Every structure is written in C-alpha cells, then in structure tokens.
Amino acid sequence: MTRVDILTLSISIHSNLKVLSDQFNGPSNFKIRNLNVGVNPKIEAAIFYIDGITNTQNIQENILTPLLKMTRMENVESVIKDHLSIIDVTVEDSIVEIVTGLTKGKCLVLIDGYNQGILADVSNWQTKSLSEPDTQRTIKGSMVGFNEQLKVNLNLLQNLIQTQKLKIELYHIGIESKTDVALLYIDGYVDEKVLKEVKRKIKSIDVTYLLEARVIEDALEERKTLFPLVFTSERPDVTVSALYEGRVVIIVNGLPFVLIVPCLFIHYFQQPDEYNSKAGRFGSRIFRLFSWILALILPAIFIAITRFHSSWFPSSLDKKLLTSSDTLMPFVMEVLFILFIFQSLLEATLRIPKNTTLLVTLIGTITIGETAVFAKIIHPLTMIVVGVNFLTSMHIASGGLWGALNLLRIVFVFIGNFLGVTGILIGFLLLIAYMATLKSIGVPYLSPFIPLSLREMKDVIFRGDLRTLINSKHTYYHKGNKRK
Known part of the structure; x- marks a missing residue:
C-alpha cells in the first residue's frame, strides 16, 4: 500500500472507487459490493471491505440487508440513525482515515452524491485462547496471561479494575x-x-511501522544502558497492582505482554507468589537478591581465589582443589568455556522445536557433565561453581535482568582474574554507584534505597501486610522535590 496524501472524498462514487483502488493497488482481498439504494430515484452505492479481516456475515445482516431495504434517505447521518444496526459507526471524509479504518477491519459505505462515507467496525481478527503466562509463573493465584489482541488485554484489565477511574488513551503509531x-x-x-x-x-x-515494543522502550528510557528501565509483564494481576501503585501501563496491539513505568530495580525481585500465599513473605526477596549477587560475581570470586588467595584455605584443600589442577586449561578459560556452553544450550532450547529440547539437553549434560570432567578438560570444582552460578541466575531471568547479568558476569570474571577480590569489591561498588545514576521516567532506579525513603520500604525487602499495602498510596521521588 502506498502512502496517502491528505485527500477527501468527492461526491462521485466512481471517482472515490478509483482513488481507493489505487491506494490498495488492487489486491485480491479488497472487495467491493455495488448496490442501489432507495426507490425513486435509485442511487448508486458501494460497500468496501478487506476480505479475511472482516466478518462478512455481520456485513450481510447489519449493513447490506438494511441498505437494500432502504426506501428513502435525507443524508448520510440519517442512514446511520435509521437503518444500520452496528454499534461502532462513524462518518468520515478523509481518505487517510478511511484507508486506516479499512486496514483495521472496518468496512466503508459510499453513496453517490455525498462526499462522506460510513465506516463501520466489522473486524474479525483471529485470536488464540487465553493461556498461562510463560514467565512469572505462580503456584497459587491467577493462571491467565495476556495474548496478542489489544481488545482482549484491555478486557482482562477492565474486568479486574471495575472503576471509572481507570483511564485508557489510544494512540496510533506508525506512518x-x-x-x-x-x-x-x-x-x-x-x-x-x-x-x-x-x-x-x-x-x-x-x-x-511498529511491530516490537522495544521501539517504545527505547523512547521511554532516559539513556542507553545495560539495565532494563521499562518493566514487562505477561500477567494481568501484576499489571493491576502496578496501576494501583501509581504506575503507567502501555499495551501494544500484537504483543502478549505490557510495558510498565516507572521501573525500579527492586521490582525484578518481587514475584506474584508473595502476594498469593503466606510462604516467602520474609525471605524470598532476600534470597533473590543474594542469588543475583552470586550470579554476578561467584565465578569472578572463584577465579580470584585460585589465582591470588588460595592461601585462605587449609593446605590440604588448597593442594587438592585449587593449585594442583591437572586439567588442560587454566581456571579462567574453564569458566568462560562452561559459561559459553551453558549459554549455547539455553539458546538452543529456546530456538529449536520443543520436541527436540530433551534430546539437546541430554547431549549437553553428557558432554559437559561427564565427558569433559572425565577427560580432564574441566575441573570438577569449576563445574560446580559455574553450575551454581547458572542456577542462581535463573531465579531472576524472567524479570528482564538476564541480558545485563550475562555481560557483567564476564566483566567481573576478567576483573577477578587480573585484580583479585579487591578489584571485584571495587567493581561492585562502582556498579552500584552507576545504577544509582539511572532513572526510569525521572524516578531513581535504586529508590527507595537511593535516595532512602523509609516510607516506601513497606514492600521492598519484605512483603508488607496486604491490607496496609492496599490502603496506602505509593509515591515516587522526583528531582527537585522530596515527594510527589
């Protein structure tokens, strides 16, 4: 479809037919149904629609049949009021708006002698049934996730937020x-x-055009950074909680998840299970924070100890596990090699057909877990350290920190290899200082830790009392004022 200049309909139906046909370049699914309306005299009319995305039975029963039975008309508005039994109907004269409406599953009714057309929503988009979300899964709680249809996602949220205070603003992005x-x-x-x-x-x-939410994420982020400054979620209940916390939600048609801002670092350690059950109220987030730290620096600490600090351990343990390794590669190369293999396995399981995932996993397990150690390519302790590191990284993988974690883990491995534990500690403090400079839509990324807000700590390290959380209002720090 070619780009459309700002044009309006003419009073000639034949001229309008030519203009619209040129815009769609005559595709086979662009349908035109010619008819005559009125009795004396009869007036030429036409119905335009794109086959495949419209409900033709709806057109037949609620548009075509009433038009054929119409005996007289005063103007275009009277046709809508007296004859068409469609809820979403508008009068348009702009070619741009008409073309856009047709591509969204609407049909157009044109009547000769009038420079206005009737756009009626008769869309019939194919949708998949609602299913459990793949990420942020929960044992107890909602099992419904978003799908690719904007209207379905809005329906899910409106069902959970039954108040007139819920505001929905629609934008149309793309030229x-x-x-x-x-x-x-x-x-x-x-x-x-x-x-x-x-x-x-x-x-x-x-x-x-807009096909990916990443375009909107790039626009919302304050600056280019490794850390995600826009939170994504597939769960309606998580989205509702975010709305009541004073955050803003963006939904893109065609994507089965939503974008939530502002996004704080602590949000990636909060999971739905904590709000649906009693278990995990006091320890889950501390466990995930500790897992994130281990996933970030555990291989680096292992490398630093083997190179610079093996004397910290008893001589028998040092000689057996650290300094007397008879493997083919140094420890740092072993760590990087196993991390590469694990990442390759993860990529393979995500890209290949599901019915071959088990086979690839078994091959990877046998190759790495048994053959590599038996052939003395990999030290057993290296395998344990990297395995624990990989498992801890999985605890927060669904939140969105996985990409930043992968790169920073490698950076810390090299820091540990050349600068030891002291370098790792300095690097970690510099990382925290860098994260403190990040903002998500003007809100500090590390708040309520930096800057410290005791008032907002009620749902950070520990999940607070639910009744207190529900009845309290969240506020966000902004530069130039203490609180909203």
Missing part, C-alpha cells in the same frame, strides 16, 4: 502501518509527572 497502542492509568493514583512524561515520549515516536 505506513498504524499500530494501536493503549496507555492506561488510574486517575487519583497515577504519578502525574510520570504520566506527563510518558505521553510526551509516546507522541514523539516517529516510525514507519
């Missing part, structure tokens, strides 16, 4: 192909500064 994007917030709860900034950034997006 050539316009994608529906919904912005949601709860009036009276939302952080107004965040909302204003999100609207400004979304309106500034200028792209030919």
